[in-house]
Amino acid sequence: MANKDLVKRAFSVTANLPTASQQRQDTASTSEAGLDGTKGSEAPATIASATPNKPAAVPVAPKTGPGSMLAFMTDQSEVHREVLRLRERLSDFDGAQATRAIDPKLIKASSWANRDLSHFKTEAFTRLKEEIASAGGNVQPIKVRPIEGAAAGSPSFEIVFGHRRHQACLELGLPxxxxxxxxxxxxxxxxxxxxxxxxxxxxxxxxxxVMYMRALEQGLFPSAKQLAAAIDRDLGNIGKAMALAKLPGEVVRAFGSPLNLQFRWATPLKDAHQRDPEGLLAASRELTTRVPPPSPAEVFAELTAQGGVHRQAPGTTAEWKDDAGKRIASLVVDRKGRVTLSFDQPMAEAQRRKLVKLMDGFVGSKA
DNA sequence: GATGGTGGGTTCGAACGCGG
DNA sequence: CCGCGTTCGAACCCACCATC
Known part of the structure; x- marks a missing residue:
């Protein structure tokens, strides 16, 4: 039985990782009982003494020099095993990157980011902010890079991405x-x-x-073509986006928010600006004073109609309303440039005759 | 001639409205 | 509710022009 028990015991000792004192006691038990003694085979019970049925083993301090040395060595091997265990756990995180909770005041927006302020007033941003507030912070981390030589008190990090999450945390006062x-x-x-x-x-x-323009102005890329290649985007779209960004502020404001400007409007708006810059600015200023404000499509249609355009955008280009604000008539241009003038309310005979006469003159003058 | 930029046409997918 | 057609926005492609 002795060999079988020894094997069982040895395994048990390793598996339970005894403390130095436990091992010492085990050694003492073995010496006392002999290799074939039943007493020795009970030693593992001491190791597992944390079980409620058995009294806890009392640690015994080494009394001799070799005993102390042995205790030290076993302690060391325990530390070594712990190190190995931690290394193994650490390897589970190979390739992972650590996140930090940072005071949002210590983080500044990227030099090339161009988050318009209206982005932080949208419903989507409010929802994001609510989500972050309910979670007690942003669950999805943002990415930042440290700012070289940042002065004390000034931002120490620059955002790579996550401007909206940063802004939300800033407003909520959360890290x-x-x-x-x-x-x-x-x-x-x-x-x-x-x-x-x-x-x-x-x-x-x-x-x-605006983002592309800044990147080019600051020399991040030597040309728009190389910028397009770097970000894997079509050069034509980059050109259109930059054309929108180059529009005067008055024109952009006429659309209510820069977020309302569309890619396909870039070329017609640029044309309109080149054709009659002063006229475009005046029309833009006038549009911003309208109540209720016209839709972005209506703004586009009116601005590109300035000075006469070859290709008009489809949509309603003019509306007439009564004192109560109810629409009386509207002028709509379709995709092929055909114009429809429609009246939403019944027209008196006298008015009809007046309109026909007006059309006679209008069509006649065109012919 | 090479490179960079622009303009216009086409295509694709998503959203929307309408009729059965 | 579902299928179909239309519209819209974005992306892609390519021809063309300007500059060095």
Whole structure:
């Protein structure tokens, strides 16, 4: 039985990782009982003495020099095993990146980001803010890079992506969960920020344009073509986005928010600006004073109609209303440039005759 | 001629409205 | 409710022009 018990005991000792004192006691038991003694086979019971049925083993301090040395060595082997265990656990996180909770005041927006303030007033942003508030912080971390030589009290980090989550935490007074990426070059930051924004589809055409313009102005890329290649985007769209971004502020304001500007409007608006810059600005200023404000499509239609355009955008280009604000008539242009003038209310005979006469003159003058 | 930029046409997918 | 057609926005492609 002796050999069988020894094997069982040895396994038990290893598996239970005894403390030095336990092992010492075990050794003492073995010596007392002999290799074949039943007493020795009970030793593991001492190791497992934490069980409620058995009294806890009383640690015995080593009394001799070799005993102390043995105790030290076993202690050391225990530390060594712990190190190995921790290393093994650490290897589970190979490739993972650690996040930190950072005071949002210590983080500044990226130099190339162009989050329009109206982005932080949208319903989507309010929902995001509510989600973050209910979770007690942003669950999805933002990405930042440290700012070299930042002065005390000034921001120490720059956002790579996650401007909306940062803004939400800033407004809520919560720390931002952030992934800190050291040694990140400007171009790398730009490409990553651009990719993240595009994947989330939450940057307007105008904002993209401003972002691209800044990247080129600051020399991140030598040309728009190389910028397009770096971010894997079509050059034509980059040109259109930048054309929107180059529009005067008055024109952009006429649309209510820069977020309302669309890619396909870039060329017609640029044409209108080149054709009659003063006229376009005057029309834009006038549109911003309208109550109720016209829709973005109506603004576009009116601005591009300034000075006569070859290709008009489809949509309602003019509306007439009565004192109560109810629509009386509207002028609509379809995709082929055909114009329909319609009246929403019954027309008196006298008015009809007047309109026909007006049309005679109008069509006649065209012919 | 190479490179960079622009403009216009086409295509694709999503959203929407309408009729059965 | 479902299928179909239409519209809209974005992306892609390519031809063309300007500059060096």
């Amino acid at each position: 931002v969960l952030a992934l800190v990426q050291p040694d990140m070059r400007d171009a790398e930051l730009f490409v990553e920020m651009e990719r993240e924004n595009r994947e989330r589809e939450d940057l307007s055409a105008w904002e993209q344009g």
